[in-house]
Amino acid sequence: MDITPTDIGLVARVAHLGKSYGTASNPVSALSDVSIGIRRGEFTAIMGPSGSGKSTLMHIMAGLDTASSGQAWLGDTEITTLDDARLTVLRRRRVGFVFQAFNLVPTLDIIGNILLPFELDGRKPTSDEQKWIDHLVVTLGLSDRLKHRPHELSGGQQQRVAIARALATRPDLVFADEPTGNLDSRTGREVLTLLAAASKEYGQSIAMVTHDPIAASFADRIVFLADGRVVEDRGASSAADISTFMLGMEAHA
Amino acid sequence: MNGLKEHGPSVLVAGLSSAFGVSLVATTGVLSQIIAGDDRASAIETVTMILTFIAFVFIAIATYVGAVVTANTFSTIVAGRARTIALLRLIGSSARTQRRAVATEGLVVGVTGSLLGALVGIAVTWGITTAGVAMDQIPDDAYTFVSPIALLPVVTVVLTTWAASWIGSRRVLNVSPMEATGAAQETSLDEAGRRRGRNVTALVLFVLGIGILLLGMVVGLVSPLGVLIGVVGGLLSFTGVVLGAAVIMPRALRITGRLFGSSATARLAAENAVRYPERSARTTIGLVIGVTLVTMFAVAVESYQAMIRAAQEAQPDVYQGTDQILVITVVVFSVLMGFSALIAAVGMVNNLSLNVLQRTRELGLLRALGFTARQIRTMILAESAQLTLAAVIVGLLLGTFYGWAGAQSLLGSISGSPGLITPAVPLVLVGVIVLAAVVLTAVASVAPSRRATRIAPVAALAVQ
Numbered sequence: 001m002d003i004t005p006t007d008i009g010l011v012a013r014v015a016h017l018g019k020s021y022g023t024a025s026n027p028v029s030a031l032s033d034v035s036i037g038i039r040r041g042e043f044t045a046i047m048g049p050s051g052s053g054k055s056t057l058m059h060i061m062a063g064l065d066t067a068s069s070g071q072a073w074l075g076d077t078e079i080t081t082l083d084d085a086r087l088t089v090l091r092r093r094r095v096g097f098v099f100q101a102f103n104l105v106p107t108l109d110i111i112g113n114i115l116l117p118f119e120l121d122g123r124k125p126t127s128d129e130q131k132w133i134d135h136l137v138v139t140l141g142l143s144d145r146l147k148h149r150p151h152e153l154s155g156g157q158q159q160r161v162a163i164a165r166a167l168a169t170r171p172d173l174v175f176a177d178e179p180t181g182n183l184d185s186r187t188g189r190e191v192l193t194l195l196a197a198a199s200k201e202y203g204q205s206i207a208m209v210t211h212d213p214i215a216a217s218f219a220d221r222i223v224f225l226a227d228g229r230v231v232e233d234r235g236a237s238s239a240a241d242i243s244t245f246m247l248g249m250e251a252h253a
Numbered sequence: 254m255n256g257l258k259e260h261g262p263s264v265l266v267a268g269l270s271s272a273f274g275v276s277l278v279a280t281t282g283v284l285s286q287i288i289a290g291d292d293r294a295s296a297i298e299t300v301t302m303i304l305t306f307i308a309f310v311f312i313a314i315a316t317y318v319g320a321v322v323t324a325n326t327f328s329t330i331v332a333g334r335a336r337t338i339a340l341l342r343l344i345g346s347s348a349r350t351q352r353r354a355v356a357t358e359g360l361v362v363g364v365t366g367s368l369l370g371a372l373v374g375i376a377v378t379w380g381i382t383t384a385g386v387a388m389d390q391i392p393d394d395a396y397t398f399v400s401p402i403a404l405l406p407v408v409t410v411v412l413t414t415w416a417a418s419w420i421g422s423r424r425v426l427n428v429s430p431m432e433a434t435g436a437a438q439e440t441s442l443d444e445a446g447r448r449r450g451r452n453v454t455a456l457v458l459f460v461l462g463i464g465i466l467l468l469g470m471v472v473g474l475v476s477p478l479g480v481l482i483g484v485v486g487g488l489l490s491f492t493g494v495v496l497g498a499a500v501i502m503p504r505a506l507r508i509t510g511r512l513f514g515s516s517a518t519a520r521l522a523a524e525n526a527v528r529y530p531e532r533s534a535r536t537t538i539g540l541v542i543g544v545t546l547v548t549m550f551a552v553a554v555e556s557y558q559a560m561i562r563a564a565q566e567a568q569p570d571v572y573q574g575t576d577q578i579l580v581i582t583v584v585v586f587s588v589l590m591g592f593s594a595l596i597a598a599v600g601m602v603n604n605l606s607l608n609v610l611q612r613t614r615e616l617g618l619l620r621a622l623g624f625t626a627r628q629i630r631t632m633i634l635a636e637s638a639q640l641t642l643a644a645v646i647v648g649l650l651l652g653t654f655y656g657w658a659g660a661q662s663l664l665g666s667i668s669g670s671p672g673l674i675t676p677a678v679p680l681v682l683v684g685v686i687v688l689a690a691v692v693l694t695a696v697a698s699v700a701p702s703r704r705a706t707r708i709a710p711v712a713a714l715a716v717q
Contacts (some may be wrong), residue, residue, distance in 0.1 A: 062621075064711045085626070085627075088620070088624070088625045089623065091622065092622065092623020093623070099618075103618070105521070105615065105619065106528070112520075116517060117622060117623055119516070119517035120623045120628065121623075165622075
């Protein structure tokens with residue numbers, strides 16, 4: 001292949017990806033022959049019902065899990081061949097994470113959590129990066145919380161800290177795994193607005209796994225998975241349209 | 254069931270305590286027979302009496318160490334089972350039933366460990382005696398290894414293990430059924446409430462114990478029986494230290510935590526070591542007890558030897574033949590030291606492992622965010638080192654004091670007027686303790702690091 005993923009505007013790509021669990025005699029397939037690309041600068045939602053393989057797909061794309069077959073790239077790096085140490089450094093420098101809960105290290109204060117990826121690299125942020133971090137802290141309304149511990153913050157504030165940490169290293173791709181799953185709907189909407197803004201204003205590529213049509217309606221593009229396969233790939237849609245499509249998927253199943 | 258994995262260390266601790274007690278009773282019997290048959294020593298009665306006292310003092314102490322370690326292990330196990338217990342509470346099981354179930358496990362652990370330990374204890378004493386006879390070190394005689402008194406440590410270990418599991422299972426009462434729903438995060442706040450009351454108890458015990466210990470030292474000026482009063486004071490004041498460990502140990506850990514630099518790994522390790530005062534106290538207190546004991550006996554024996562040497566120079570005729578007894582005493586004491594330290598080390602290794610096991614989720618998060626397996630290993634090693642170092646420092650200080658107090662109350666009357674004994678700290682043994690601590694640090698971190706680095710970031714995040 002002469003065309004690299006970057007050339008065609010993709011920040012991440014998987015080709016013929018498969019993942020199965022269980023024993024050799026009784027394999028349970030989580031993903032089978034999935035091929036998609038995440039476009040640079042876009043906010044992509046990966047949707048599907050429970051057990052559709054959406055989390056597994058995200059985990060493999062983020063270098064958190066290994067594939068059983070097929071290939072995955074982050075930028076121009078093929079990550080399916082990397083060993084654990086290289087994958088770790090890749091996650092630290094080139095990927096950002098926002099999880100549903102338990103995002104923050106409880107023993108570190110807020111600023112310590114935001115700076116953790118830099119510290120793991122054994123370096124201080126450059127003056128340019130420091131300006132960016134300061135900007136994020138102000139924008140996300142965390143200025144007076146920097147010395148607090150995670151448990152002193154509300155769920156929404158904790159998610160904002162996670163977003164600040166995920167954006168701080170300006171990673172190739174931010175993965176968000178049900179980022180609003182633990183929040184009330186108003187706080188959830190705030191968090192989604194922040195993610196959408198990060199994509200729009202800073203050109204940050206974001207891939208979000210969710211089963212919530214309202215969350216997905218904030219995205220530029222929605223990929224639907226069912227039973228380990230991509231069943232639909234469409235542009236920005238309203239929550240109502242997304243719900244209708246998902247109900248249709250259920251009816252076919 | 255993973256019962257063996259969870260309770261293996263507690264069975265080992267009960268076994269060690271019981272083996273120790275049984276073997277000590279048997280050895281004392283053998284030693285008394287040897288001394289009775291040796292007509293050269295004229296100070297027979299005093300020495301036999303002291304040996305018997307020491308044997309029972311040691312049995313009390315070993316059982317106590319074992320009980321503290323077991324209680325702490327059960328606390329940690331219960332903390333790890335909070336979700337399961339909460340689920341059972343949710344579907345209608347009462348807290349009392351749950352607690353009784355844990356205590357029953359403790360009884361099984363105690364019986365199993367104690368019986369196995371008793372067999373090992375008899376076998377070890379028989380082995381050492383037979384070897385001693387074969388090498389012409391001790392006279393050939395019909396020694397008895399099984400005496401009714403040996404039942405005392407066996408039964409005591411069963412009962413203390415049972416009691417320890419009951420005390421350690423106290424947290425069951427604080428588990429809310431809500432914890433099963435996953436809404437509650439792991440907290441240590443529930444433990445904070447009862448801490449104030451406990452601290453007062455700790456302080457009272459400590460002050461009272463020190464008072465009795467001082468009384469024992471005064472009585473020791475006229476009679477070796479002062480040591481019995483001293484032991485009561487020592488046990489009380491040390492129980493105060495153990496109960497107040499959640500206050501004392503985090504302070505010591507704050508100090509040792511600063512020694513490891515300011516990298517993210519070191520800072521996290523330092524914070525982990527003090528994040529749950531109760532838990533870090535639990536992890537370190539066994540080792541504090543071990544080091545205190547080792548230091549205590551090292552200091553006591555050194556003081557004893559210094560006194561005997563001085564006496565030998567003054568009255569060579571009277572103290573002829575005490576050299577051999579002294580050698581036996583030192584050997585016996587060294588084995589005793591090894592035992593208490595071993596029990597403590599088992600507790601420490603087990604607690605560190607359980608702590609890491611219960612932090613699966615957090616370690617998974619760190620791996621996801623870019624902690625390499627190596628950084629995780631370094632972090633756990635640094636944590637282990639801090640815990641060990643803090644325990645060793647506190648133990649050395651306490652041990653020197655108790656050792657001197659013990660020597661004073663036991664030997665004050667023998668030492669002649671004015672009967673004051675200078676504390677003698679054997680630097681070689683201090684060096685050995687520090688070296689052993691370094692080895693323990695490394696050993697204690699092996700299993701947890703292996704377990705921690707095996708945690709796949711995904712597996713940890715999937716825990717809901």
